[in-house]
Structure formats: C-alpha cells, structure tokens
Amino acid sequence: MQAASTVRAGNSHSRVRGILLRLAGVGVLLGFWQLMAVLLPPSRLVGPWNAVSDLVHHYNNDPLISFFGFSAAGYGGLMYFTVRNVIVGVAVGGLCGVVGGVALARTERTRAATEPALVTLGTVPILAVMPLFVIWFGVASYTSVILVALYTTILLAQYAMRAAENLPPIYEARAKTCGARMGTRVIRVLVPGVMPEILGGLRVALAFSWGLEVFAETLGAPSGLGQGIQILSNTDNVQGILAIVLLIAAVALLVDALLMAAARLLFRWR
Amino acid sequence: MKTARISSQKSEDSDSSQAANISAGRTTGALQSLGDRAPNADVRLDAVSVTFMRSNGDRVTAIENVDLTVKTGELLCVIGRSGEGKTTLLNVVAGLVEPSEGRVLVGEREIHGTGADRGVIFQGDAVYPWMRVADNVGFGLRVKGVRRPERERVVDEYLELVGLSHVAKSWPRELSGGMRSRVAVASVFANDPEVLLADEPFGALDYVTRRRLQGVMLDLWQRTGKTILFVTHDVEEALLLATRIIVVGGGHVLDDRPVNLARPRDEEVLASSEAVETRRRLLSYLGLEPGAGSAVGQTNE
Numbered sequence A: 001m002q003a004a005s006t007v008r009a010g011n012s013h014s015r016v017r018g019i020l021l022r023l024a025g026v027g028v029l030l031g032f033w034q035l036m037a038v039l040l041p042p043s044r045l046v047g048p049w050n051a052v053s054d055l056v057h058h059y060n061n062d063p064l065i066s067f068f069g070f071s072a073a074g075y076g077g078l079m080y081f082t083v084r085n086v087i088v089g090v091a092v093g094g095l096c097g098v099v100g101g102v103a104l105a106r107t108e109r110t111r112a113a114t115e116p117a118l119v120t121l122g123t124v125p126i127l128a129v130m131p132l133f134v135i136w137f138g139v140a141s142y143t144s145v146i147l148v149a150l151y152t153t154i155l156l157a158q159y160a161m162r163a164a165e166n167l168p169p170i171y172e173a174r175a176k177t178c179g180a181r182m183g184t185r186v187i188r189v190l191v192p193g194v195m196p197e198i199l200g201g202l203r204v205a206l207a208f209s210w211g212l213e214v215f216a217e218t219l220g221a222p223s224g225l226g227q228g229i230q231i232l233s234n235t236d237n238v239q240g241i242l243a244i245v246l247l248i249a250a251v252a253l254l255v256d257a258l259l260m261a262a263a264r265l266l267f268r269w270r
Numbered sequence B: 001m002k003t004a005r006i007s008s009q010k011s012e013d014s015d016s017s018q019a020a021n022i023s024a025g026r027t028t029g030a031l032q033s034l035g036d037r038a039p040n041a042d043v044r045l046d047a048v049s050v051t052f053m054r055s056n057g058d059r060v061t062a063i064e065n066v067d068l069t070v071k072t073g074e075l076l077c078v079i080g081r082s083g084e085g086k087t088t089l090l091n092v093v094a095g096l097v098e099p100s101e102g103r104v105l106v107g108e109r110e111i112h113g114t115g116a117d118r119g120v121i122f123q124g125d126a127v128y129p130w131m132r133v134a135d136n137v138g139f140g141l142r143v144k145g146v147r148r149p150e151r152e153r154v155v156d157e158y159l160e161l162v163g164l165s166h167v168a169k170s171w172p173r174e175l176s177g178g179m180r181s182r183v184a185v186a187s188v189f190a191n192d193p194e195v196l197l198a199d200e201p202f203g204a205l206d207y208v209t210r211r212r213l214q215g216v217m218l219d220l221w222q223r224t225g226k227t228i229l230f231v232t233h234d235v236e237e238a239l240l241l242a243t244r245i246i247v248v249g250g251g252h253v254l255d256d257r258p259v260n261l262a263r264p265r266d267e268e269v270l271a272s273s274e275a276v277e278t279r280r281r282l283l284s285y286l287g288l289e290p291g292a293g294s295a296v297g298q299t300n301e
C-alpha cells in the first residue's frame, strides 16, 4: 500500500502543476484583453478591471435592471435565476438521460428503434428550436429549463447507452449468479459501472447549458443573465455586458469545479 | 481461527506466504459445520444441447445431447481445447444460458435461470472495481439480505482463509491479479452456494501464483465439501485437483473417469504410473501427443 500512496503523491504534484498551467493560460487571456482594451475606445471594449468593478458595483443593485421591473435588483439576482435553471435542467435531464439510456441499452429491441432517432435528434441545432419553445410554453421561467433538460437528456442518453454497452457483461452475470434482481443490478452494478464514463458527458452538458440558458433568456424570460445582457445591449453598455459575461464564466467554472470535486470523491475507486 | 497470519508482512505483491499457510491437506475446523450438512447438491444434465445463433446467421451447436451427473462433494474437472464448449457447459448449469434442449437439475429441482445456489468464478475479472475488497466478498450476502454484523463476520473469515485480511479496505485496483483472483474465490465461497462453478479461474496467472491458488481452492473445497465443476485447459491443474475428470470436445463428453490419486498430490504422487497414464491419455485428447487415442476430430461416435 506504500506504492499506492506514492502514486497519490505523484497525482497531487501533477495536479498542482496543472492548476499553475491553467492560471497561466487565464493570465495570458486577461493580458490580451487588457491590450485590446487599450487599443480600442471604451465604447467598444473596456479592460477586465473595469468589468470586474462594474460587476462589484451592480451585483446587488443596478438601476437599469430595477427599472425594467425584474424581481432581481442587480446582477446577483439575475444570476440566481440562471444558475437555478441550469442546475434544475441539467439534473432533471441527466437523471432522465442516464436511467433512460441504461434501460434502453439493456432492451435489445428498443435500442435498435431509438438509437438512430436519438442520434438524429442530437444533430438538431438546439438553439434554433428555442423560438418554437417560446411560442409553445410562453415567456416563463421553465421554458429555458425544458430546453436545457431536453438537450441534457438527449446527450446523456447517448453517453449512457454507450457506457452500458462498454460495461463488461461479466459484471451483470456475476450479480445474477448471486441472485440479484433487476433493481439491485441497476443500482449496485449498472449505475456505478457506467457513471465514470458518463461524467464526461455530464460536464459537456453542463458547460453547453450555460450558453443555452443565457441565449434562451435573451429570447424571452422573466429574469436571468440573458435578459440582463439584452437590456444592457439596448443601451450600448459594453462594460455591463462584459461584467455579466465574466460572471457567467466564473459561475460556470465554479460549478464545474464542484462537480469534479464530487466526482473525485465518488470515483475514488478508479 | 487458527490459521497463522503474518500481518507485519508488507510486500507489495502479497501473493506470498499467507495463502500458502493454508496447507491443502488439513481441515482446521472453522467451517466444518458447512460440510456436515451436505444436502443433495448433485448436478444432473439430462440430454442437454445448446445451440447459438451467430450474428451472421450461422447456427453453432456448442454442446450436444450431453448427459452428465456430478455427485455432491465431487470436484469435477472439465478439460478441453478452447472453443469446445466448456464455458457453455458451465453457463448452462449456472443458468446464464438456457439449454436449447434437455434439462438441468440441482438436487431434485430443475433449474431455470441463475440462482444464489450456484456460485460462479468467472473466466475474466468480475471483481467490482467500485467496491472495496470486503464489500466485494460480502456482495452476495448483501444481495441475500444478510445483516451487516453477520456479513462482516463471514467476510472476515473468508478474507482470512484466502490471506487477504490486510487488504480488506483496499480498492481492487490496488491489488495484483493473483490477489483479485483470491477475492473472486472468497466472494463465491462466502456466498455459500450448493454448487460452485469455476471457469478457468487461474488461467491468466503466473505459475507460482496459480499453484498457490490451487492450494487455496483445494483447502476450501475440503473444508466445505462443496460440489465443484472446475473448467481448465491445464492437464496438470486437473490432475492436482480433481476427483474426476471429463474431457469435452466438439460439444460432447469424450472421456469421463475418476482420478484415484492419493492426497496431498505431491511430486511423487503426480509421478506415479497411474498419474503418468492419465496425463498421457488427457494430453492425447487435447491433441498434444499424436498417436494413441486421438479421438479429437472424430467426435461423432
């Protein structure tokens, strides 16, 4: 077991290096941004520092946003709406996708019938469908949630199917010979066996869902960062838009980091 | 539990002396009670055929019209070349494959599908990587609904018997191949099946590890008195373990004889004239000594 701890130590060492590399990348990006801000007039682009300062100032209260009568008074309130929608959408879609995909993979005939349909659905540009959703469901908070959930379901069902096919059949055979029924096999064998492979899909779904949600909000929503961007762009408020973009990026990174931390704990066995 | 355990030992590959401490010839008490109840666990195949449909539409008859009875407490070795139907034979008894014709009985019951009364040690690594070693060994008991204290007691006992107590809390990825094989062996015995089916369980291991695990297997068999069907392609392994050996070829049982060698089967016993004769016969069935009794290839008697 000494060997195992050596391996761990190696991992944490390379993790530190990975973090440093990532920080360096962010630094280069910010430097480039600052440079462009110096070259361009403030009506086109402001520097990162100005954006951050705008963000801090208007996090709790922004006159323009209050003026438009959202329940939110500042960027923070808008963010709450967006984050809630993305998390609910991805969670609901993820659950449907994983359970559905695994179940489909285990029933030969349904799989043959659904797999091509799913792949085709997956190629539909989901953003193009949003205006239809607004027509169908109206300007409601759940309209974008449905969009995000649908996208996540379609994506994760495909991941789950593939993962279930890749899971060695011997694992389920062993459970069967121990007398395990279908429910036990799903909970104790199929789901833990496929989760690590699905994690990648969950990350993709989450990352893409921020854009999806915010774009959907710009088309019509009672609140959210997308509506914020929409309002600010009507008044050419470049600084405010950049502040919101920064906020979205920060929140997306934070949620992804939380997901990865949870995954590290859950998949210790790998 | 009198089995000596060297707990201070910290070698990285612990396929070392712990397992070897379990000497194959002795029965040290602890599990005798299991052997004593010896219910009728005869396995009977009654005119069993299995036909597979290949994806290209071809039909393959993996085993054909096989009659076979394995008596309670027997350690039957099934040998044969690869692709001759050994795994299929075992899977039919396990209930993982339904016979196309005929029936399979355990005791008086005709079996359909899998059941915890028939435990399997698979040809590949079926240890769940997402469960710690102890949870793997206790998996079957958990499925059966055995309560935690009782489960832990049984798991500890079998981990000790296969010499893995010191890695009970480890993840399978931290174990060597031989240690994982021992987890598989312990998992099946801990589940206390009536019949134990082993499909080339040590086929992928190096010689030394394989010999040790054969010792572990023999020891557990002698302690528990289980009916065991043990598939192998290794004639030496069959000679070392079996009370009876059958040769499977082309889906048929080509040869079926008891092995009456004394135990423990040391070098001397395995060099006796009876052993030499049996070895020669088995090898010829496998097509390794052309000439005498080359029944392989002319299986349709």
Ligand SMILES: Nc1ncnc2c1ncn2[C@@H]1O[C@H](COP(=O)(O)OP(=O)(O)O)[C@@H](O)[C@H]1O
Residues within 6 Å of the ligand: B052, B053, B054, B060, B061, B062, B080, B081, B082, B083, B084, B085, B086, B087, B088, B089
């Ligand atoms: N699920 C299956 N589908 C089609 N053919 C199979 C299947 N399982 C086994 N077979 C065929 O049955 C024959 C016996 O296979 P098997 O029992 O695995 O042999 P062994 O274990 O002796 O190597 C082989 O010809 C194999 O190709």
Ligand SMILES: [Mg+2]
Residues within 6 Å of the ligand: B083, B086, B087, B088, B123, B199
């Ligand atoms: Mg086989």
